Amino acid sequence: MADERAATPDAADKQPRPRKKKEPVIEVRRIHRRDLNRVWEFLKLSFRDVNRATVEYQRPRTKSRFLETYEEEGVEQLLFYVGKEIVAYAEVTYEVGGDTWLNPRYFEARDMRPLFVDELAVHPDWSGRGIGGFVLEQLQHIARVRGLTHLVLEVAENNENALGWYRKRGFRKLDAAIFMAQTIQVEPELLPPRPLPPAKEPPPVEELTPPPKPRPAKKRART
Numbered sequence: 577m578a579d580e581r582a583a584t585p586d587a588a589d590k591q592p593r594p595r596k597k598k599e600p601v602i603e604v605r606r607i608h609r610r611d612l613n614r615v616w617e618f619l620k621l622s623f624r625d626v627n628r629a630t631v632e633y634q635r636p637r638t639k640s641r642f643l644e645t646y647e648e649e650g651v652e653q654l655l656f657y658v659g660k661e662i663v664a665y666a667e668v669t670y671e672v673g674g675d676t677w678l679n680p681r682y683f684e685a686r687d688m689r690p691l692f693v694d695e696l697a698v699h700p701d702w703s704g705r706g707i708g709g710f711v712l713e714q715l716q717h718i719a720r721v722r723g724l725t726h727l728v729l730e731v732a733e734n735n736e737n738a739l740g741w742y743r744k745r746g747f748r749k750l751d752a753a754i755f756m757a758q759t760i761q762v763e764p765e766l767l768p769p770r771p772l773p774p775a776k777e778p779p780p781v782e783e784l785t786p787p788p789k790p791r792p793a794k795k796r797a798r799t
């Protein structure tokens with residue numbers, strides 16, 4: 577019987593062995609021109625929710641800006657992938673970029689030699705699996721081998737997920753601008769609609785005939 581046969585050692589050997597599941601492996605390489613379109617799609621997806629909730633665009637703002645970045649000198653664009661899938665992207669620069677408001681003197685005065693992290697994004701389907709941690713490790717490694725003393729980045733205060741994530745990893749707030757807003761009691765420039773008084777009734781017809789002229793008073797004879 578089939579059950580008995582399976583119980584014998586010979587038959588058990590012939591049973592297909594459960595395959596050992598291959599653990600995914602994350603790899604990193606520099607971006608190539610042919611990756612640009614795929615990475616742009618990846619970035620749109622990764623920052624979709626964040627960009628909906630923040631007053632300032634979490635970069636990149638436009639595809640053309642992103643494509644220009646590839647041509648710029650001094651920008652390091654790293655791609656993290658598992659198999660053929662892009663799971664994370666990071667972009668760093670060694671100097672304050674032309675399109676930021678950062679003041680390089682702030683860092684010079686404090687003996688800081690920062691590595692500026694312009695982007696750090698993990699694919700939403702891969703979050704919570706240690707990929708962000710691996711990306712961060714890679715950036716710390718670049719900083720260390722280049723003798724740089726800090727990772728500096730900008731994160732929206734209401735991007736609570738990322739903010740908490742950075743704080744937990746020792747990032748601290750620098751003296752930096754925050755967006756403030758004061759509510760103004762709004763007054764519309766144009767006046768509101770106003771009901772008009774009812775139109776005046778035309779006077780009754782009799783009133784239209786002029787009243788008789790008063791007769792001149794008779795002169796009284798002098799006494």
Ligand SMILES: CC(C)(COP(=O)(O)OP(=O)(O)OC[C@H]1O[C@@H](n2cnc3c(N)ncnc32)[C@H](O)[C@@H]1OP(=O)(O)O)[C@@H](O)C(=O)NCCC(=O)NCCS
Pocket residue numbers: 622623626634695696697698699702703704705706707708709710729730731735737738740741744
């Ligand atoms: C913020 C962000 C980079 C985090 O990336 P992530 O890959 O989810 O991060 P990790 O997986 O390394 O860490 C997330 C949590 O998963 C946990 N985790 C789960 N499995 C893990 C594993 N196998 N190894 C390590 N950590 C693991 C970590 O402990 C961590 O929890 P903690 O923060 O409480 O310590 C990612 O959410 C993101 O890209 N967000 C959108 C873009 C964005 O906001 N970027 C930053 C703006 S500048």
